[in-house]
Amino acid sequence: MPVRVQTGDFDLTTEVAQLRASNPAIGAVxxxxxxxxxxNDGSAVAGMELEHYPGMTEKALEGIVAEAQRRWPGIEVLIIHRVGKLAPLDQIVLVATTSKHRGDAFASCEFVMDYLKSEAPFWKKEETGEGARWVDARExxxxxxxxxGVTSTNAAKEA
Incomplete structure (x- = not known):
């Protein structure tokens, strides 16, 4: 499954090995x-809580995968995004892309992460010394x- 939203941590080595195992034509990850x-923003962060709407979030992430595969035919994509309470240094997200050549792998991975950062329906609340605060989308x-060539729905709302 190319998209997983979960509370538990993930192991990069295991995830990449599983992604590669299915396709001997992969030359780049x-x-x-x-x-x-x-x-963050000058304040110490003691922790973060990520919320989402089950079903809606996975559908949005699957749309990101589909758009990347449309732009770079032949790539495979894996997105794992954690939700729940997390502490500093905890892993939040894994985006892995595979292709025959490194250029498509690098570009598609960056595209997926840029798209995810702006468009994925996650809500982040940081715990700081000043109290809890919601993290807004960044320009x-x-x-x-x-x-x-994609206009963020956040940017469109602000315009």
């Missing part, structure tokens, strides 16, 4: 692992998505 930072994430 590109991966991105996002982690919880201990500081830089919308700009990263725009370079792929």
């Amino acid at each position: 590109a991966c991105f692992v996002g982690t919880v930072r201990d500081i 830089s994430d919308d700009a990263a998505l725009a370079r792929w």
Whole structure:
């Protein structure tokens, strides 16, 4: 399954081995692992809680995978995104893409992560010394998505 939303951690080596095992034509694997930072916007972060709507989130992630596969035919994509309570240094997300050649693997992995960061329906709440705060979408994430020719729904709402 190319998309998983889960509370438990994941093992990068195991996930990549399983992704590669199904296709001997794979010549390249590109991966991105996002982690919880201990500081954000100048405040120490003690933890983070990620919320989502089951079903809706998976459908949105599957749409991201489909768009990447449309742009780079022949790639395979894996997205694992954690939800629930996480601590600094915990893994949040894994995006892995495979292709025959490195260029498509790198580009598609970056595209998926840019798209996911702007468009995936997750809500993040950080615990800081000043109290809990919701993390808003960043303009830089919308700009990263725009370079792929995609307008973020967040940017469209703000316009």
